[in-house]
Amino acid sequence: MGIILIEDAVLQDQPLVKNSDILFYERSTSSFKLLKNIQPQLDTLDAFHAFAVTVDGEPVYFGTFHPMYLSSILYGGATINPNYIENNKLKVDFAYHDMFPFLMSLDKRNDPKILDAFRSSGRLR
Numbered sequence: 061m062g063i064i065l066i067e068d069a070v071l072q073d074q075p076l077v078k079n080s081d082i083l084f085y086e087r088s089t090s091s092f093k094l095l096k097n098i099q100p101q102l103d104t105l106d107a108f109h110a111f112a113v114t115v116d117g118e119p120v121y122f123g124t125f126h127p128m129y130l131s132s133i134l135y136g137g138a139t140i141n142p143n144y145i146e147n148n149k150l151k152v153d154f155a156y157h158d159m160f161p162f163l164m165s166l167d168k169r170n171d172p173k174i175l176d177a178f179r180s181s182g183r184l185r
Contacts, residue, residue, distance in 0.1 A: 066122035066137070071112055076101060077150065084183040086149075090169040093185075094148040102142040111140065113152070113168075115177045121168035123152065136166045 076098065083093040105125040112119040123138030139153045156163035168174075178184035 066110055066124075069110065069112060069119065069122055071114070071119070075114075076111065082183065083148075084185050085174070085178040086185045087170055087175065088185075089149075089151060090154070091149045091151040094150055097145070097148055098150070099145050102140075102145060105142040109142075113138075113174065115173045120171045120173050126153075135160070136163050138167075138169060 077092065077094065081094050081096060081098075083095050085092055102125070107124060107126055107130060109125045110122060111125065112122050114120060121138055123140060124134065125142040126132075126134055126139035127143050128141045129143070133155050135155050135157060137154070139155070140150065141153070152169050154167045154169060156167070175184060
């Protein structure tokens, strides 16, 4: 079983998605509803690219772009399928296995910092 761990990441100056690009965050599906289509930018990404979800410039969690044509499963890390965005909804997935319950503690998609930021701006669904 492979487990993802990203440490010492260096963030780019220009984010793929800015706060102002997000219409709302849907907690139940861990999806960001975006105001614009970012599929053209995502089409340039593959499994060698990673992302960070930040609040006030500080990373809350990291993940990788994982095209669905790859047969591997990445446990313990957030993933985005860069090949499929439906209705400008950017879904963040997280794979875990019931035999390894500790993996759930690595899932930060609904971290209180993220939920509080969207709640305070009226964009939490």
